[in-house]
Amino acid sequence: MAKKKKVKKTYKNGFNLLETYPIEFSKEVETVKYDGTVKTFDFPFPDKKIDHVIVNLCPTEPWALPNSAVINNDVQGFLDFLDKLDKVRTGHFPESHCYVVISAQETELIKESKQHDGHGDWLHVHTLDPIYPNDAPVLISKKTLGLDVAYGQSTAEIGVVILEPQTVVGIFEHYIQKNEISTRLIPISGTGLRENKILRVKPGTSIQRILDGNVREDIECRVFVDGPLNGSEVKDLTQKIDWSTRNIVVLEEKDYKIPFNYARVDELLFTTSLMGELRRCIYCNYCDDICPVGLEPALYWHCYIRGEKQKARLYALEKCIECGLCSFICPSKLELLQVIKECKSLK
Amino acid sequence: MKNIIKKIEPILNKTLNKAESFIQSRPRVNFLFGALFEACDGLIRSSKDTANAQPFIRNQMDAKQYMGGVLVALLFGWVVPAIYFFGFMCVVPKIIVSLVVGVFIVDVLWVILAREERINEGGFVTCLFIPAFLPPQAPLWLIGVGAGVSILFRNILGGVGNNLVNPALFGRLILTICFPAIVVTGWQEPFTGMPTFQSLKSGIDAVTHATPLIAFKETGEVTSYISLLIGANAGSLGETCRIAIILTGIWLCIKRIANWRIPVAYLGSVFIFAALFSLILGEAVAPPMFQLLSGGLIFGAFFMATDPITTTYSQSGKWIFSIGCGLLTVVLRNFTSIPEGVMYAILFMNLVGVPIQSIVLKIKYRT
Numbered sequence: 001m002a003k004k005k006k007v008k009k010t011y012k013n014g015f016n017l018l019e020t021y022p023i024e025f026s027k028e029v030e031t032v033k034y035d036g037t038v039k040t041f042d043f044p045f046p047d048k049k050i051d052h053v054i055v056n057l058c059p060t061e062p063w064a065l066p067n068s069a070v071i072n073n074d075v076q077g078f079l080d081f082l083d084k085l086d087k088v089r090t091g092h093f094p095e096s097h098c099y100v101v102i103s104a105q106e107t108e109l110i111k112e113s114k115q116h117d118g119h120g121d122w123l124h125v126h127t128l129d130p131i132y133p134n135d136a137p138v139l140i141s142k143k144t145l146g147l148d149v150a151y152g153q154s155t156a157e158i159g160v161v162i163l164e165p166q167t168v169v170g171i172f173e174h175y176i177q178k179n180e181i182s183t184r185l186i187p188i189s190g191t192g193l194r195e196n197k198i199l200r201v202k203p204g205t206s207i208q209r210i211l212d213g214n215v216r217e218d219i220e221c222r223v224f225v226d227g228p229l230n231g232s233e234v235k236d237l238t239q240k241i242d243w244s245t246r247n248i249v250v251l252e253e254k255d256y257k258i259p260f261n262y263a264r265v266d267e268l269l270f271t272t273s274l275m276g277e278l279r280r281c282i283y284c285n286y287c288d289d290i291c292p293v294g295l296e297p298a299l300y301w302h303c304y305i306r307g308e309k310q311k312a313r314l315y316a317l318e319k320c321i322e323c324g325l326c327s328f329i330c331p332s333k334l335e336l337l338q339v340i341k342e343c344k345s346l347k
Numbered sequence: 348m349k350n351i352i353k354k355i356e357p358i359l360n361k362t363l364n365k366a367e368s369f370i371q372s373r374p375r376v377n378f379l380f381g382a383l384f385e386a387c388d389g390l391i392r393s394s395k396d397t398a399n400a401q402p403f404i405r406n407q408m409d410a411k412q413y414m415g416g417v418l419v420a421l422l423f424g425w426v427v428p429a430i431y432f433f434g435f436m437c438v439v440p441k442i443i444v445s446l447v448v449g450v451f452i453v454d455v456l457w458v459i460l461a462r463e464e465r466i467n468e469g470g471f472v473t474c475l476f477i478p479a480f481l482p483p484q485a486p487l488w489l490i491g492v493g494a495g496v497s498i499l500f501r502n503i504l505g506g507v508g509n510n511l512v513n514p515a516l517f518g519r520l521i522l523t524i525c526f527p528a529i530v531v532t533g534w535q536e537p538f539t540g541m542p543t544f545q546s547l548k549s550g551i552d553a554v555t556h557a558t559p560l561i562a563f564k565e566t567g568e569v570t571s572y573i574s575l576l577i578g579a580n581a582g583s584l585g586e587t588c589r590i591a592i593i594l595t596g597i598w599l600c601i602k603r604i605a606n607w608r609i610p611v612a613y614l615g616s617v618f619i620f621a622a623l624f625s626l627i628l629g630e631a632v633a634p635p636m637f638q639l640l641s642g643g644l645i646f647g648a649f650f651m652a653t654d655p656i657t658t659t660y661s662q663s664g665k666w667i668f669s670i671g672c673g674l675l676t677v678v679l680r681n682f683t684s685i686p687e688g689v690m691y692a693i694l695f696m697n698l699v700g701v702p703i704q705s706i707v708l709k710i711k712y713r714t
Contacts, residue, residue: 011603021404228403251404253397257363259356261393262415265407268393276409277394280508283655284413285606285662298660299708314714324402331408332508338400 014131023062034205046156058103060132070165084172133323192221192250208237220253279332287326297326312343386466414468424595425585432537434550441478449474449494469507476515479585484533493518512697534581556581575640586643596649605653613648616673647689659704
């Protein structure tokens, strides 16, 4: 599993975040003490019949939980995981097919899993380039199954369930082994922390308690849940985490001017800095190159700035999956995602 | 070097912070010089803005780096070769005059009068274009007028991001209209061979000579392609050394600052249309390779037509835009009395770009 193929830095239909923001988590998993009430594990099984189960083993965001934290880092660990998956499938999603999506970088794992492809005809192994946002529900079901899901639509409606490895293990332990399961793995990372860690947390713990002792004291920080790209900012640190919280990112807030910033990009890279100033659209075509669903986000901005928000809907606005890459890449630092959301909200 | 920067940095930071708070605490001073200070400060330090909406991290590429890339490409694309061919004293004063008049007088005055927030780096790019498409013996005042008109015109339209046509080309157009005689004379034979101190300083003694395109119109003589490629011919200051322009242009395309579609489609369509016309009409039309390598075509294709704001936004529109440029260039060069058609072609297609864009959108999204 250790050997990795290098993926070229791409700006076409996605962005290779893993190489731009390399994050190393410490090996050990720490447990956060918490004595309050704990919500027990609960997976909302869909009412509809499920035909396809997609297991996402290809995190495209560097701050997401690495696979090695859930699945033992060897072939046996992977086979154990497949056994659990089989039991979850027969127990809860009968007659469905499982699609395990593996990062195209992990060549050895792919080779190994191809040998065990004969696990019965229920298991299919797919590879995916670990390029953000390939693991978004819309794109992952399109790329593995060829099924079209509209953004915001529940995948269960077309008979697809997308599971993360941690959820698979959770369902296995809780519903099949009938074990009491009360902790969840939460990765915390970012420039505002002393160390990037994976924590074992009881849902119900406040974010303040999780970050306690990990945040750097000497700088100002901002806290984000579910990644800085399309997650949300946490203003109130007493907010509690639940079973759907995926990760916590703490970023340094550099809200002061820095001289000679061209020579010191590394310092600013993983902070909340805009890295430039707001300008007008300069028609650079970066946003439509990077858009994973082939839209032209600058068109919405042009409509918006002309005061014709309704017109934005003409340009396939409903296809947008709100990944935030257009705002991320924009050299004029336009708030394209906000414009898109505002235009979408108009009926 | 790093140590020196480390020592200067806190002092610089402190001084600038002091100046900033001084200016902002006095409304009258702020009214006059606030924007100017912001502009100068923006060149030295990063902005203090942070992301307030999703996504909370941003890529490091910003408009300044974008324009900086064009400036570097222009420096190696025409300034360095021009110093070799025409001498330091011929090139550098022109650039200084252009920058001083364009950026430091017109743009700064505009910032103070019109209360624009910042001086844009776009002005440097525009002003670096002005001497490039004027003859080597053009007087300095001509360049000053050109730079001033260009920057004024760009600012009137609303600054970078709002210009309808390429401001530098518009300045050149005004010069052609007002001073038709000066703009098309003063071509000079460039220096070739091993550079000496004298040649690097002031070039060779001015020998006026017709450009290859004018020579072809008058006598039908075709200059050798190798000398055209290297730049050992009379021509505007910046357009002669085509090999350097091609190399820096390709670098710009790799850096994704220039869109590769435009030079490819422009140069390709010029070649195809020139070949087509010379097949039909024979000797009256210049051969396609000669058309490609002469005049300001390569400079225009890599640097002027690729100016992102004046082309269409859609990628498919860019193909139509540049093929239109190519067709117009060939037609203007061969069937009118104008020896050089690149400027008119690009300016015209800049204007036509607006309807092209809306037609492309209508077809693509079927609205």
